[in-house]
Amino acid sequence: MKKIGLKKILNSTMVCLLLGGLTACGEKEKAENKNESAKKDNKTYELKVSTTQAESSVIVKGLQDFAKKVDEKTNGGVKITVYPSSQLGSEEDMIDQAIQGMNIAVLSDAARMSDYVPQMGIFNMAYFVDGYDEAVKVMETETFKGWKDDLTKHGLRVLTFNFYDGARSFVGHKPATTPQDLKGQVVRTPGAAPYIESIKSMQATPYNIAWSEVYNGIQTKSIDGCEVQYTSAVSSHIYEVAKYVNKTEHINLLNCIVASEGWFKKLPEDYKKIVLDTAQESGFENAQYVISLQDKLEKDLINNGMTIVEVDKNAFKTAANKAYEVLKFTELREKIYNEIGKTN
Secondary structure, eight states: OHHHHHHHHHHHHHHHHHHHHHHHHHHHHHHHHHHHGGGTTOOOEEEEEEOSSOTTSHHHHHHHHHHHHHHHHTTTSEEEEEEOTTTTOOHHHHHHHHHTTOSEEEEEOHHHHTTTSGGGGGGGSTTSSSSHHHHHHHHTSHHHHHHHHHHHTTTEEEEEEEEEEEEEEEEESSOOSSGGGGTTOEEEOOSSHHHHHHHHHTTOEEEOOOGGGHHHHHHTTSSOEEEEEHHHHHHTTGGGTOOEEEEEEEEEEEEEEEEEHHHHHTSOHHHHHHHHHHHHHHHHHHHHHHHHHHHHHHHHHHHTTOEEEEOOHHHHHHHHHHHHHHTTOHHHHHHHHHHHTOOO
């Protein structure tokens, strides 16, 4: 009887130890799956992010933060490298490579994306949104989500659209408080239609040259000025050749990271979520930092001899309506304003 009792006890003990071991193994397996579920094939997915912005720019710091966070969250499963100052090539070439399925992403904007989805150009129209928070609301609309879906058909995946570089104002040799004051002035602006028509509607003459040529152009007076956000105005030392900032704040400059849809599709599902969520998070954090810098940047311009001119914004907004008519964006603007609950 004693031997039988001892045997039962030993059997029971072994079962307990076995169950305990299985439980421990199960917990360990869950932890491993949680941390490396997408790394079962030990594959590393590499992405090269190209931007025209200089390495010292605030946005590049945000892109580098995005890369670091993704690396940490995927335990090295997704490696992102940022290439500033067009090191990989022009923005157009990089977008073409992304469309072809290469592991390329580009920091771009709505004007460039409008080459593929024309309606997206409205984001770079004068006074479309009043600040960053309103822009974020637009990104949450069904219309905007539809645009992103349309881009995937062209081979481009929007990772996020919420990087922000501030609001653009007119900078030049002369003060301007109304659109009439800009009449006859040649102002550098990007070559996309939303910019060109917006500048024309506010009475200036748009002229497209490379940003690298703007400093010399203003200095030699071959152009009268440019429209630019504070981050670039300070970093380019534009205050050395221009005297006035006419504070129109007419275009809020939103930036997107667009990657190859072909590359994105190859990612395991959990990596896709990490990349998208982290891009959104990094863009928002970087935007808040840019917003926090605006007063300091304005003081930098003043301390370097520039005069900040407060303008009649209502007059500029009214004038800008013509650009919406020319590009047939008036109804689209009303539709989006209804979606975000704004009255024009």
